[in-house]
Amino acid sequence: MCHQSVGLVARHVEAAGIPTLCMTSALDITKSVNPPRAAFLDYPLGHTTGKPNEPELQRRILSEALSAFVSLETPGSVRKLPFRWSEDEGWKEKAFAQGDERTPRVATPQYQCEEDRRLAEGGGSPSCAVCVPPE
Amino acid sequence: MEPVAYIPRIRDNYARLGYPEYKWARNGDAPPWTPLPGPLSRCRLGLAASGGIYVAGQVAFHHKDDISLREIPADAATETLRATHFAYDLSDARTDPNVVFPIDTLRRLVREGFLGSVADRFYSFMGGIYSARRVVEDLAPRLAERFRQDGVDAVLLVPV
Numbered sequence: 573m574c575h576q577s578v579g580l581v582a583r584h585v586e587a588a589g590i591p592t593l594c595m596t597s598a599l600d601i602t603k604s605v606n607p608p609r610a611a612f613l614d615y616p617l618g619h620t621t622g623k624p625n626e627p628e629l630q631r632r633i634l635s636e637a638l639s640a641f642v643s644l645e646t647p648g649s650v651r652k653l654p655f656r657w658s659e660d661e662g663w664k665e666k667a668f669a670q671g672d673e674r675t676p677r678v679a680t681p682q683y684q685c686e687e688d689r690r691l692a693e694g695g696g697s698p699s700c701a702v703c704v705p706p707e
Numbered sequence: 708m709e710p711v712a713y714i715p716r717i718r719d720n721y722a723r724l725g726y727p728e729y730k731w732a733r734n735g736d737a738p739p740w741t742p743l744p745g746p747l748s749r750c751r752l753g754l755a756a757s758g759g760i761y762v763a764g765q766v767a768f769h770h771k772d773d774i775s776l777r778e779i780p781a782d783a784a785t786e787t788l789r790a791t792h793f794a795y796d797l798s799d800a801r802t803d804p805n806v807v808f809p810i811d812t813l814r815r816l817v818r819e820g821f822l823g824s825v826a827d828r829f830y831s832f833m834g835g836i837y838s839a840r841r842v843v844e845d846l847a848p849r850l851a852e853r854f855r856q857d858g859v860d861a862v863l864l865v866p867v
Binding site: 573574575576577578579580581582583584585586587588589590591592593594595596597598599600601604605606607608612614617618619620621622623624625627630631634635637638639641642647648661664667668676677678679680681682683684685687688689691692 | 708710711712713714716717720731732733734735736737738739740741742743744746747750752753755757758761763764765766767768769770771772789790791793794795796797799800801802803805806807808809811812813815816821822832834835836837839842843846847848850851854855859860861862863864865866867
């Protein structure tokens with residue numbers, strides 16, 4: 573759904589006069605939504621802009637992707653980025669094929685750690701002037 | 708090897724779980740188009756990402772139909788960024804948020820002159836939103852208005 577939501581936002585923002593580029597690692601969902609421009613990275617979900625702690629690779633991925641702002645000239649086209657997650661691509665067999673691995677849909681904030689909860693419930697960090705309360 | 712076909716896999720998962728089939732947004736028409744106003748090295752870039760990133764001190768996303776936004780200051784310290792989401796493996800995003808929220812990468816591309824600048828603030832939301840209508844009628848207009856206020860020349864969007 574993330575890829576669908578982002579594609580829909582892209583179409584709206586572009587129609588409002590601001591050019592957009594969608595990263596994507598789910599090509600079929602992106603093609604269905606059909607955003608103005610997209611850059612496809614053939615990685616497992618959760619790594620749309622690179623691998624952890626590999627800043628050089630992250631830089632190459634993002635600079636190649638952003639170049640699509642200039643190179644793509646047809647609405648709805650997708651630039652395929654020249655990166656592979658691994659040689660064997662065994663991750664593709666497992667991706668999303670093993671049932672529902674999502675966490676329960678609860679209506680309370682899901683903090684990464686208890687310290688974050690204390691900070692937020694205490695009115696936010698003093699250094700954070702721009703906290704947006706949930707709507 | 709071909710890209711993973713997620714739509715059939717999600718359809719099969721839903722059928723196995725007894726959920727009704729999900730109706731994906733299908734846009735067969737040509738999408739809207741606005742050309743980039745100049746070279747990237749002179750553009751001011753905005754960012755919105757759906758990976759559930761928040762800054763320590765902010766209220767985290769909840770996992771039930773949450774379409775709220777968080778503002779992430781463009782100069783936020785990377786170690787204060789957190790990730791919460793119901794639908795993807797968070798371990799790498801919690802190790803290095805740049806895998807779904809490329810804040811250091813963008814700051815570096817500005818330092819190197821590849822990009823002109825970035826907006827003062829970025830946006831984060833949690834993108835597992837089932838209702839396409841709520842995205843189109845609520846989330847997308849709010850984000851478009853923010854980007855207009857921020858005076859960006861182009862926007863990068865990052866799903867998970």
